[in-house]
Amino acid sequence: MTTAALFVTCVLDVAAPDVGFDVVSVLEASGHEVCVPTGQTCCGQPAWNSGYVNEAAKVAKTSLDAMAGSDADVVVVPAGSCTTMMRLYWPQLFALAGDEPSAARARELAPRIRELTEVLADATTAATPPTQAQTSPVAYHHSCHMLRELHLHDAPLAALEAAGCPVVEWPDAERCCGFGGAFSVKLPETSVAMADEKLASLPTEATALVGADLSCLMHLRARAERQGLEMPVRHIAEVLAERQGGSARS
């Protein structure tokens, strides 16, 4: 059995704890034994993207220590943007902060850091579950980090289809949602305008707007709610857990 150390993103911890349990159940269903290493906090991305290297490195170091200290086979991150930070930017972050030993550890850990749907795609080859009837079409938001940094375009779609959720055509599926971390409050009007364009072209046949990044989803949901748009906005783990009958919560 593959062991998976779960990285609990800051947004998940406070704003979507139920999603955390859904992540655990889909991981277990795909043959993983899940642990949650203690001592982890945040990946440091908020400060990194704002230009504050030392502040970001100090926070990231606690999470690096916690995750690198685990002997699990993979570190699973249920967010494209945190995966990007940890796998692609941590080595540069620690190097810029002058912490070479941590940069070396980050480089060593990088291949073990996996985004959730990437792990599921790996697992499917081992034990492919029977594909379910395609009954719940969804619209999938290709977040920028998933698409352009991690190049994970197909993995989430495959996971959804295998769970019986055909992904419908959405012209704006690959357009940035406008969250952008601090951008969402530095240029709020533009951030909201970006969400509006994205939401405006949502296909009516979709039963939910699904994505792999809680922060994008938080922003899109917040705007959809303000507009009175009745479209459930859900993390991919929620949908997958529900379809496999493992979600007792949502």
Add this chain to the structure above:
Amino acid sequence: MPPDTLRDRTAVAVADPVLKSNLRNAVDRFSTARERGLGELVDPDGLRHAARAMRGHIIGDWAPTLERLADKLLANGAHVCWATDADEANAYIRDVARRIGATSVVKSKSMATEEIGLNDVLAADGRKVTETDLGEWIIQLAGEHPSHIIVPAVHRNRHQIADTFQAEAGMVERRTEPEELTAFARTALRERFLEADLGISGANLGVADTGSIVLVTNEGNGRLVTSLPKVHIAVLGAERIVQTWDQADLLLALLARSATGQRLTTYTSVVTGPRRAGEADGPDELHVVILDNGRTGLAGTEFAEMLNCIRCGACLNVCPVYRQAGGHAYGWVYPGPMGAVLTPLLAAKEAEGGGPAELAGASTLCGACMEACPVEIPLQDLLLALRRKKATEGGARGEHAIWRAWSEAWSRPALYRAGNKAAVRMRRLAPVAAKLGLAKRWTAGRELPALGERTFTERWASGER
């Protein structure tokens, strides 16, 4: 320089539905054309890699290429001005105009002359300056600046253009079809060409091997500007140089396809010296102003790759922020991702409100610009580097203090967990918090996110599965 902040400008822009529709139509059209144009090539990404390597090679040691270009220009009979900054470039051009007694000046589109504010200098000196690129002429009539580096009037639709022609250019009978608008401009501009004593152009490339400058246009106005008046001045950004025609060939192929999807622009004009004895066309005098204006300061720095830019505008067309807000919201000459990087580097002076440094924040770091750039400039990385530069230069003490406090708390697991616990416990206070400070920036257009009753970490620790 605009006195307000980036946020003020973008807020006004995104609230304008006509602007939004004009922008979306235009950038979608250009992006689709770009994809189609590059798609015709066997290995577009291979060409982009090659172009990046070639630009890096030239810019990595550009002095010999620049000197060789200048030598060849002189040998061809051109005059060369090395302009350290905008003032030197403007003074040189103003003096040429004075010496020849120019009363009427025609210009073809040039972002470099926008950068140095040339039109105002010449106008203040009593010269009548006419922009002859259709888009440039429209915005000149409207008293505006370009909102896009290759499509200066992209923010206006044909009805707005007709308004301007009626109000500012004596269009009597209102016409709104593109062909009619173009025909009107053509007639009006023809007179300007015929009366002009001085033509001023930019330059897309300088080719050192032959001492030539290359101009790409789609309207033929560039050719008239560079050949009809008796004197032609070209303003060349010092970094826009190649050594050989093979190198020029690669860049021109990528430039046209990335900008408009064309294999080549309608006109690719090569100017090699003034009119020679026995030639029918061309100016008696050719001047090339090689403009530094902060460019050499970037060589050898972490921002050096910005000097590779060939000004195709592809990054503007794919940028989701540009798409919403348009070019004027950036507040300086160069908009979009390339402008957000270049402007803070070239325009060192901070303006009232938010200076150019805040332009690094005009991005969600979505990476679409990097993917579109024909010379693979890592624009997203450079935007991040600019944010780091701004943070270390201490422009925002308050912001730094916030991040420091954040860092102290979130680097201590127990404190982090306690903070998250406290946040979910206090979620009933959310409606109050929503009315305060930074939260208001979120809640003006969005609901506050619902928080869990207990954090995931708490629940996991208590044995919940």
